Amino acid sequence: MARRPSPSPAPGGSGSWRREPSTEVRRTGRMPVVGDGSPVVLAESEGVTAPLEWEPHAHEYHELVWITGGTLTTRVGDRVFTVSEGAALWLPAGQVHSGRLTAGSEFFDAFFEPERTPVRFDEPTAIVLSPVLASLLEYLQRTDLDAGARARAEAVVFDVLETSERPLVLRVPGDPRIDPIAEALLADPADGRGLEEWSRALGVSERTITRAFRSTTGLSFVQWKQSLRVHLALSLLAEGHDVQTTSELLGYAQSSTFIEAFRRVMGTTPGAYPHAAS
Structure with a gap:
């Protein structure tokens, strides 16, 4: 029977499976760079070559996370979510969470300024990552958008956010x-x-x-x-x-x-x- 290499165990409650020796561990997730007049939605992406794990942390902003080329496993309290291609996960501001990303993935996240976000998900929520939503969030990664173009794209993002009828979550x-x-x-x-x-x-x-x-x-x-x-x-x-x-x-x-x-x-x-x- 095939066996994986014997990784060391992940910390209790981290939300990850057994940690492989090559895993990069971060104490906190990425935080958006904000300031006066900052946009409502801040989107960014990162490619990873080795498994990446985040220890429990929270953000002041709402966060939407999704991936391509792999999977993201996130533990939030007594629930474990697995996010694969075509899906995203909404994490409300202040929600403590942790996670693990498989090697070779492209990780995307978008931060939403709570006071200016018209949609409201009070709990971690699985979101359908439609081609339209994915394209809009990729567009919002640009740094050369003027205020009008950004505001129009952000408004459409809020219109197309749709909850998934079949989230992959385990209590x-x-x-x-x-x-x-x-x-x-x-x-x-x-x-x-x-x-x-x-x-x-x-x-x-x-x-x-x-x-x-x-x-x-x-x-x-x-x-x-x-x-x-x-x-x-x-x-x-x-x-x-x-x-x-x-x-x-x-x-x-x-x-x-x-x-x-x-x-x-x-x-x-x-x-x-x-x-x-x-």
């Missing part, structure tokens, strides 16, 4: 009876222990574990583990792993089982995912 239990299970799987989604083994290890009944997962996440233990593995599968596929290797790295005995689990969550097979290796 972390937040229940001390089962948190050790969740954190162990976040650190190593290939951990193959089942209900019986976890029951013995934690000294709680299998029924208690099942009911706790259902009440806190809306999913059974098995469904939650499968969903978690799909989140990581997106990163592995983006890093260039083929479907068979990705299946093995996630602890599946048969690739067909992985393909079916992926299809149930994503609505398509991993082989059809844009970054899957042939």
